[in-house]
Amino acid sequence: MFDVARHAGVSHQTVSRVLNDLPGVAAATRVRVRQAIADLNYTPSPTARAMAQRRSGSIGLIQAGRPDYGPSSAALGFNEAAREAGYAVSQASMRTLDPDVLTQAVHRLVLQRVEAIVLISGERDGVDVLRGIDAGVPVVAVASEIEPGMHRVSFDQAAGGGLATEHLIGLGHRRIAHVAGPTDSMDAAERRRGYAAALEAHGLEVREPIAGDWLAASGHAAGRRLLDDGWATAVFVGNDQMALGLLHACHEAGVEVPGELSVVGFDDIPEAAFFTPPLTTMRQDFDSLGRDIMATVADVLRDEAAAPDRTSRVPELVVRASTAAPRG
Secondary structure (H helix, E strand, C coil), X not given: XXXXXXHHCCCHHHHHHHHCCCCCCCHHHHHHHXXXXXXXXXXXXXXXXXXXXXXXXXXXXXXXXXXXXXXXXXXXXXXXXXXXXXXXXXXXEECCCCHHHHHHHHHHHHHCXXXXXXXXXXXXXXXXXXXXXXCCCCEEEECCCCCCCCEEEEECHHHHHHHHHHHHHHCCCCCEEEEECCCCEHHHHHHHHHHHHHHHHCCCCCCCCEECCCCHHHHHHHHHHHHHHCCCCEEEECCHHHHHHHHHHXXXXXXXXXXXXXXXXXXXXXXXXXXXXXXXXXXXXXXHHHHHHHHHXXXXXXXXXXXXXXXXXXXXXXXXXXCCCCCC
């Protein structure tokens, strides 16, 4: 089917619609697909179709991106919930999101007759790739941005970004900077949206965030830029690893945290309570997120049309010693 799609210059979903004589395909496109089928001598396999309709007791899980604390913890929670529900999990992992590798992973999981596929990846490209594949099984994605036609599970990242910023505003800060995650990250975009909305609601200046890559080194570089600028009295950092790098930049520059600069992170990784100073951050219950994924998969398998998204869980503010009222 995928060879036919490439030959005809259409999506796999379009080929499936033509094969199943479904509406929504232009007449000229339908002719082109049928010609590609003839050119390649393609015959749909009744056996494969029958196998796809049988219950296998298996769910496919694809993890795409660095094995950071959040995604890894969510995957563990999902695996535990799936096992408790009587499902085996077939897993594929990739350190970077490559569309071809992701597509191949979907194909391999379908051949293993999984009943559904779960994608844990914060990058938009992953969702875009899945949307273009007619996998023949339901797909559930961890996606914090609205994705029409796809079942989603996520924390409300915008609400979390807003709460982090409101905490700093409540302490009296009026010049609040933001170190954001990568530009291709849905979570980073949503946290940034919450940050900006909170500042705008209080009539405060919204400066262009500094984009990092989730790693401590980028937080360190962002910290040096912020300290050289000298404008901010507080900073909301998009995750705890970048906050660690920023705290190190403050230490190197002799800038006291929180006396001269308050810092809020995001995620509440286990080490956050042992930073110097202990980090105020937004806690995400990743185990519960994993279990939400499995609950959504179960709903989808029972009745896909009626299955609800689970995207309203809000991160929790954990106040520690890295934030305080501004001096003066």
